[in-house]
Amino acid sequence: MYGSGESERICGALFSGLQRESFVVQTKYYLLPKAQTVLHPKTAPLRALQDSLERMKLDYVDVYIVHGHIHLQFVPTIAKSMAECVDKGFAKCIGVANYAVSEMLHMKEELAKYGVLLALNQCEYSVLRRLPEVEGLISACEENGIVFQGYSSLAQGRLTGKYTKENPPPSTYRFSNYDMQDLEPVLGVLRSIAAERGVSVSAVALNYSMSRGVCPLAGIRMEEQARENCGALGWRLSEEEIRRIDGVSFKGYATELWQHG
Numbered sequence: 001m002y003g004s005g006e007s008e009r010i011c012g013a014l015f016s017g018l019q020r021e022s023f024v025v026q027t028k029y030y031l032l033p034k035a036q037t038v039l040h041p042k043t044a045p046l047r048a049l050q051d052s053l054e055r056m057k058l059d060y061v062d063v064y065i066v067h068g069h070i071h072l073q074f075v076p077t078i079a080k081s082m083a084e085c086v087d088k089g090f091a092k093c094i095g096v097a098n099y100a101v102s103e104m105l106h107m108k109e110e111l112a113k114y115g116v117l118l119a120l121n122q123c124e125y126s127v128l129r130r131l132p133e134v135e136g137l138i139s140a141c142e143e144n145g146i147v148f149q150g151y152s153s154l155a156q157g158r159l160t161g162k163y164t165k166e167n168p169p170p171s172t173y174r175f176s177n178y179d180m181q182d183l184e185p186v187l188g189v190l191r192s193i194a195a196e197r198g199v200s201v202s203a204v205a206l207n208y209s210m211s212r213g214v215c216p217l218a219g220i221r222m223e224e225q226a227r228e229n230c231g232a233l234g235w236r237l238s239e240e241e242i243r244r245i246d247g248v249s250f251k252g253y254a255t256e257l258w259q260h261g
Helices: 005-015 035-039 044-056 075-087 101-112 137-143 180-197 201-211 223-230 239-246
Strands: 026-029 061-066 091-097 118-124 147-151
Touching: 005 044, 026 044, 044 061, 044 075, 061 075, 061 118, 075 091, 075 101, 091 101, 091 147, 101 118, 101 137, 118 137, 137 147, 180 201, 180 239, 201 223, 201 239
Parallel strands: 026 061, 061 091, 091 118, 118 147
Antiparallel strands: none
16 A cells, blocks of 8 residues: 555554454655655654554554655665664565666665565556566566566556546546557457456456566455456466457556656
8 A cells, every 4th residue: 555644544444453464565655855854864764664554553564665766865775774674573575666677676785785685666567558578677577586566557447448538537547648549459459358258358457467477456446346356366368368468558658757667
């Protein structure tokens, strides 16, 4: 999870009464300058996590992620404080988000000085943004024992069949924000495979990510969405199906300031 202090408090209420081992919590160190970051640059990640844990009423999170590569501190400073979170038992493991290969390996090296492994790199990945695969980030993760976790795996609903050119998503849904008319070939192939497989369009899109070695993330607001997404489990697309999807997929793009990976 990642969100505001209020959303963390809501999650804390939801966690209440559950066995801690029965769920996984993942949160991020947000990098935009705040008083805490400026006044305590060396310990800001640790302090931020302690505040989050207090709001969520938890003793630890399973994964603590550096949200992006733009921060006031140098990487060695960030790595030291993140490693301290693991050492103190506040986090089980450490990850990064939106890191390119060189940035990821730099963080890995710095964490290793404290005996802490870099566990994952979280970047946008879907049929509409294959850039991490095409440019070698996913293979670099595999070579270094780092999980590649893909966010916006359903392109904020664009790969679920929910939206069409007549019914486009809100303009605020900025990830892979292509004109829905340009996505008709992609959706046509996904719908065809979904019908052949007897699963949802969402399940095919998520299965595509898993077939590429990606651990996909997908938001769920309703029980039906959970059911449809779970249809991605227990099988894999054939090579021929993957080629069909590849033929209509998008490489996507990186941004200068934020999305490097």
